Amino acid sequence: MIDEEVETVLREIRERVISRPLAEPTSSGSSPGTNGNQNSQLVATAETSDRISAALARLNAHLTTTARAWDRLPPVVSNRSGTAARIEVWIKARLKVFSRWFTWEQVNFNAAVHHALGETLKALTEQGAVIRSENEALRVEIQTQRDEIDTLRAQLQADAANRKIDLQNQQRETNALLAESRGEMETIRIKSEDQGAELRAKIETSKTEVAERADRIENEQRVCFQQLSLETNEMAVSNDRAQQRVRTLLEEMNERIKHLEDSENRKSRS
């Protein structure tokens, strides 16, 4: 009976030794939070949780082993066979009585360690559950925030798209207005150039017309003055003739008066 138990204990120790190299690479993976993003943190948290779970599992396995033998003394067995084995077991049985004082102490110690580890496991399990629930809450919170962020991002993207469309429309309108303004400016420029040319042509025409008119008026004035001069000349000549006629008449009258006076004088003398 005791032999079977010993074999079982040894088998379990062997399995644990075999399983250790598999667990260690997991525990020596990338350190959490190095990349700073949430996914990496979550992965790190999950990895940490797995590592803790693995450690707790190993602790539990160790406790399973201690639970089987924490209240017992080690069995008296031999790996020998035959007589040697019997001698060895006999010696050990005899020695068993003499070593009971410290073996019991060992048993007590084992019991204390076993209970302490059990309590530690329980506390760690509870702590792990708390951590897991907090992780879950954190994950949910993160997910919520991520959803909100996604919503906000979608809204922002939609807003950005709308604003982009608005901007594009405004840009298009501005471009159209600009093109229209340029067209109008060009039209005004061409018109002003045309008007300027027309004005210059008009000024030139007016200049020519004014010069021609001035020539015409000067010419007309010359003819008018010539007419006036001739009329004045005619009047002067007719005045001269009238004056001569008057003078002649006066002379005739004087002569007649003289004649009359002479004849009257002669009459008076006679």
Add this chain to the structure above:
Amino acid sequence: MNSNGDAGKQQYLSDEVFDARYFKALDRFDIRLAPTMWVYDNVRASSQVLHVGCGAGMLALLKRKGVTITGVDASKEFALTARRNGYDATFQAGPNSLPFPDQTFDYVVSFGLLGAVTEAEEQLLLAEMRRVLRSGGVSLHSIECTDTVTDKDQTARFLKVFQHVAIEPRYGFCLSAEDFLEPDAHEPKLEADFLDYLRGLSFKERRAFDLAMGYVFSRASDFGVSLPSSIPHVLLKASDAPLGPFYNEHRDRRALFSFPGTGKTENGLCLDRSGEAVFDDGWFQPTLLPPVARWMGKQARVRFRADDVAAIALDLTTQLPDLAEQPLGLEISLNGAKLCAFTLYKYGWLQLWMSVPEAFRSKSNGEFEIELRANRTAQRPADDRELSIAVCNIEIRGQNGLR
């Protein structure tokens, strides 16, 4: 207020020159001058005449009789035009308040002024005219009667102011072509074919028609032919003194044919206003361009007497269209011999000075005739006369004038 109550007609007439110095004797037959000639033959030489509503100065011809003419018109423009045409004085004033002292004038004349006013206004007018008339003075009027105011009514109205009134119906019988074509509402309707014929007449044909009408008018007046009183346009004489003959009371037309002493200058003779020069019918009535000039058609002559012609100077212009493309060819002859020929291709006045060869002068015997010929004519807008050039300042210089 104007002389015949027709502003449009006066506007047309205002371009014409009525200055007595430019009068052509043949125009005495022009029916349009018939009232003027009636007055001319009824005023004494050297008398004082007041023309109420003088317009452009239709009585300027009276200057040939040595009459002193004073004009009054409500229009300043007409007053100025009459003054320009030779009136001794003109005033801008209404006929109801003549700006003259009592008994200033020997004659008061009006054309077309009465008849267009109410009886009350007419009485005021007549009283004012009587006020400025000297004792024994005569008022002479051309009046257009209407359906409501007959010649008998007019006589009655005048008799309220003057003691003696004589009236003769006239203008329905003899009218100008223009008056026939634009008759007043109360003038008799004429046959359509006759009016069509009148419309088709050229300017010279219309002038011939007007001269013929004027001639008939003159003869009818001279012979004292009585016309029916239904004729709306009347001539009227009124005075406080007994009236003389209705026509030709002071007829003396010598000055119409010869206006001595005019046109002579220090250096020779200016034909424009010379009473010795005779402008033939190739010339149109003198017009104020300015200056006063005569338009001619294709050919025109002017005859004159001069002792010596060494040079001829004149100013001429044209308004023919397209002168650059179609220059105007002109030729001037003296007594049938070509003096010069040239081409006019530019607008404006051209001063022409022509020396007369000795051979031309010796053959003349003191009688000269200048002939101008143009190679084309044209009508101006709103003027159906065929015109080529306008000429003025035709000056004849003798040898003394050349020195």
